[in-house]
Amino acid sequence: MKPMSTDPRILSLAAEVAKSPEQNVPVILLKLKEIINNTPLGSSELKKVKQDIYCYDLIQYCLLVLNQDCSRIQGGWTTISQLTQILSHCCVGLEPGEDAEEFYNELLPSAAENFLILGRQLQTCFINAAKGEEKDELLHFFQIVTDSLFWLLGGHVQLIQNVLQSDHFLHLLQTDNVQIGSTVMTMVQNILQINSGDLLRIEGKILHSILDEVIFKLLSTPSPVLRSTATKLLLLMAESHQEILILLRLSACYKGLRNLLNKQEPGTEFRQELKQLIGLLSPKVYQEVEEQKLHQAACLIQAYWKGFQTRKRLKKLPSAVITLQRSFRSKRTKILLKLNRQKEEEDHKLQLQLQRQRAMRLSRELRLSMLEIVHPGQVEKHNRELEEKSALIIQKHWRGYRERKNFRQQRPSLTEYKAAVTLQRACSQMSDVTSKELHSQAQERLQHYFMGRALEDRAQHHREALVAQISTNIEQLMKAPSLKEAEEKEPELFLSRSRPVAAKAKQAHLTTLKHIQAPWWKKLGEEAGDETEVPKDELSVELGTLFIGGTKPP
Numbered sequence: 341m342k343p344m345s346t347d348p349r350i351l352s353l354a355a356e357v358a359k360s361p362e363q364n365v366p367v368i369l370l371k372l373k374e375i376i377n378n379t380p381l382g383s384s385e386l387k388k389v390k391q392d393i394y395c396y397d398l399i400q401y402c403l404l405v406l407n408q409d410c411s412r413i414q415g416g417w418t419t420i421s422q423l424t425q426i427l428s429h430c431c432v433g434l435e436p437g438e439d440a441e442e443f444y445n446e447l448l449p450s451a452a453e454n455f456l457i458l459g460r461q462l463q464t465c466f467i468n469a470a471k472g473e474e475k476d477e478l479l480h481f482f483q484i485v486t487d488s489l490f491w492l493l494g495g496h497v498q499l500i501q502n503v504l505q506s507d508h509f510l511h512l513l514q515t516d517n518v519q520i521g522s523t524v525m526t527m528v529q530n531i532l533q534i535n536s537g538d539l540l541r542i543e544g545k546i547l548h549s550i551l552d553e554v555i556f557k558l559l560s561t562p563s564p565v566l567r568s569t570a571t572k573l574l575l576l577m578a579e580s581h582q583e584i585l586i587l588l589r590l591s592a593c594y595k596g597l598r599n600l601l602n603k604q605e606p607g608t609e610f611r612q613e614l615k616q617l618i619g620l621l622s623p624k625v626y627q628e629v630e631e632q633k634l635h636q637a638a639c640l641i642q643a644y645w646k647g648f649q650t651r652k653r654l655k656k657l658p659s660a661v662i663t664l665q666r667s668f669r670s671k672r673t674k675i676l677l678k679l680n681r682q683k684e685e686e687d688h689k690l691q692l693q694l695q696r697q698r699a700m701r702l703s704r705e706l707r708l709s710m711l712e713i714v715h716p717g718q719v720e721k722h723n724r725e726l727e728e729k730s731a732l733i734i735q736k737h738w739r740g741y742r743e744r745k746n747f748r749q750q751r752p753s754l755t756e757y758k759a760a761v762t763l764q765r766a767c768s769q770m771s772d773v774t775s776k777e778l779h780s781q782a783q784e785r786l787q788h789y790f791m792g793r794a795l796e797d798r799a800q801h802h803r804e805a806l807v808a809q810i811s812t813n814i815e816q817l818m819k820a821p822s823l824k825e826a827e828e829k830e831p832e833l834f835l836s837r838s839r840p841v842a843a844k845a846k847q848a849h850l851t852t853l854k855h856i857q858a859p860w861w862k863k864l865g866e867e868a869g870d871e872t873e874v875p876k877d878e879l880s881v882e883l884g885t886l887f888i889g890g891t892k893p894p
Contacts (some may be wrong), residue, residue, distance in 0.1 A: 346392050349375050354396040363412070363610050366405045366419050372426045390434045394443070402427045403447070406454045410461065417465075417481045420458065427451055432495030442499075452499045456488040456508035463512060463520055479519050497535045501608040503530075504550070505542050518563045524556070525569045529576055538578040551577070551584070604676050699834065713818050 353375075356368055372393065379386045393399055404411065413419055431451060436443035462482040462715050469475045505508055528550075532539060539547070539704050552826045554577075558570040578585045707726075712720060 344717075345388070347375075350392040350396060352388065352399060357398065357401060363414060365401060366413050366423065367415060369405065369426065370419065370422055370819055372402075372430070373422060374427055376426070387433060387435065390430050391437070393430050394434055394436060394439075399430050401409040403451060403454065406458065417462070417478070421481045424455060424458065424485050428455075428492040428495075431492055444496075448492075448496055448499055449502055452489065452492060452503055453506065454506070455485055455492070456503065456506055456512065459489075459512050459524075460484050460508050463515060463517070465606055467517065468519065470653065480521075482520060485522060486523055489525050490530055493531055500531055500535055501541050503508075504528075504539065507548050510546070510549055510553075513550065516560075518566050521557060522566050522569045523559075523564075525557070525566075525573050529569070530571045532573075532580065536576075539577065539580070539584075547584075547783040551588075609662055617874070617879070669715065671770055682728075713815075715818060718814075 353368065353371055355364055375389060376386070379389050405423055406420065406427070410420060411418055428451075433442070459482060462478055462485065467477040468483065469478055473533055486695060491504070493503060509524075512520070513528070515521050517522070551574075554570050554574050557566055558574060561567055561570070578588060710813055711722070
C-alpha cells in the first residue's frame with residue numbers, strides 16, 4: 341500500500357507507464373522534467389516528489405531506457421539527453437529510506453556507468469558524423485550528458501572514485517577531438533575541485549594513465565583551447581597533491597618535463613597557468629616542498645614519540661597496583677577452583693559410597709525377602725543359583741577385561757594385517773569368475789548365518805518362555821495357602837496343563853485316599869512309600885490346566 345499523500349501527478353504517470361507499450365515509455369518519462377521544474381527548488385515538496393518517483397520505480401525505468409539502443413527510442417538522442425538530466429536531478433537530494441543499500445550500492449554506480457557509456461556512444465557518432473550541423477547537435481548532447489554526470493557526482497561524491505577508475509572514462513579522455521577532449525578535461529577539473537582526495541585513492545596505474553594523457557595533450561596538441569584546459573588541469577592536480585608534484589619531478593617517465601614546458605609557446609589564455617606549473621617543477625620550489633614535507637614528518641614523529649612517552653609514564657603509575665590485583669585475583673581464583681574441585685570430588689566419592697551402601701542394603705533386603713518367600717527345601721538351591729550367577733558375572737567381567745587387554749596388545753598387528761590385506765587386494769587382479777564365486781560363497785554364508793540366527797532366536801524365545809512359565813509356577817506354589825485356609829475353588833487354580841503330570845498326580849492322590857480308607861488289617865506289612873495300583877478307568881478323567889498369569893482356567 342502506497343501512502344495517501346503521494347503526488348497525484350506521480351500516480352497518474354506511473355499508471356500510464358505501466359499500461360503503455362514499451363516503445364512509448366521513454367516519451368512518457370519526459371513528463372517528469374515538467375513535474376520537477378514546477379516544484380520549488382530546495383523545498384520539502386521537491387524531496388517528497390523525488391521519494392515518490394523512486395518509490396514507484398520511475399527512476400529504475402529511466403535507467404532501463406538508457407540501457408536500450410538509441411535507434412529504437414522515439415526522439416533519439418534528444419530523449420536520451422533529457423532522461424539523463426531527469427535521472428541525475430532525481431538522484432541528487434533523494435532520501436531512499438529502507439532501500440538505501442540498494443540505492444547507493446547498485447542504482448547510483450549503474451547510473452554513473454551508463455552516463456559514461458552514453459558519452460562513448462556520442463563520441464563515436466560525433467567522429468563518424470559528416471555534416472557540421474549534425475556534429476554540433478551531437479556535441480550539444482554530449483555536453484548535456486557530461487553535465488548530468490557532473491551533477492550526479494556533485495550530489496554523491498562517493499561515485500568520483502568509480503568514475504575515475506572506469507575504462508569508459510579513460511577512453512573519453514584519450515580522444516583526439518578538441519571539443520570532446522576539452523569537455524572531458526573540464527569535467528575532471530570541476531570534479532577535482534569538488535573533492536580532490538579521490539584522485540589519490542585510485543590505482544597507481546590508472547593515475548599514471550590520466551597524467552600521461554593530460555601531459556600528451558599539453559605538449560602535442562596544436563589547439564590552444566585543449567592545451568589551456570590541459571595546463572589548468574595539470575596545475576590543479578600538482579597544487580592539490582604534493583605526491584603528484586614529486587612524481588612529476590622525480591619519476592623517470594616525466595624526466596625533462598620542465599624543459600619541454602619551457603619550449604612551449606603559451607597563448608594569452610594560459611600563459612599564467614603555464615608559468616605557475618613551470619615554477620612548481622623548478623628545483624628550488626621542489627626543495628622547499630621537500631623541506632616542508634621533511635619538517636612535517638619530523639613534527640609528526642616528535643608528536644608520536646612524545647605521546648608514547650607520556651602514555652608510558654602514565655601507565656607505569658598504576659601498573660604495580662594492577663599487577664598486584666591481577667596476581668591476587670588469579671591466585672584466589674585458582675584456590676577457589678581447587679577447593680571447589682576437591683569438594684566436588686569428595687561429594688562424588690560420598691555419593692558413590694552411599695550408592696554402594698544403598699545397593700548392598702537393597703540387595704540384602706531382596707535376598708532376605710526371597711529367602712522368606714522361597715520354600716525351606718529350595719533355599720539351598722536358591723543360594724546355589726545366586727552363587728552361580730555371581731560367578732558368571734565375575735567371569736564375564738574378567739573375560740571382557742582380558743579380551744580388551746589382548747585386543748589392545750594385538751591392535752598394531754591387526755592394523756598391519758589390514759594394511760597388508762588392502763595392499764594385496766589393490767595389487768592383485770581378480771578374474772570375473774573368481775569374483776562371482778566369492779560373491780556366491782559370501783551370499784551362502786550370509787544366508788546360513790541369518791537362518792541359524794533365526795533358529796537361535798526362536799530357541800532362545802522358547803527357553804525364555806519355559807523359564808517364565810516355571811518361575812510363574814514356582815511363585816504361584818510358594819504363595820499358595822495351606823489346605824486349612826484354602827477355599828473350594830483355589831485348588832482348581834493349580835491344575836497342571838501337562839496330561840502326564842496330571843495323571844501322575846491323580847494316581848498319587850487316589851493311592852493316598854485308598855490307603856487312608858483301607859481297614860487297618862490291610863495295612864499290615866505295607867511300607868509307607870508303597871503305591872497302590874489304580875484302575876485306568878478312574879484315571880481317564882478330563883484334566884484341567886495350570887493357572888498362569890493370575891487368570892482362572894477355562
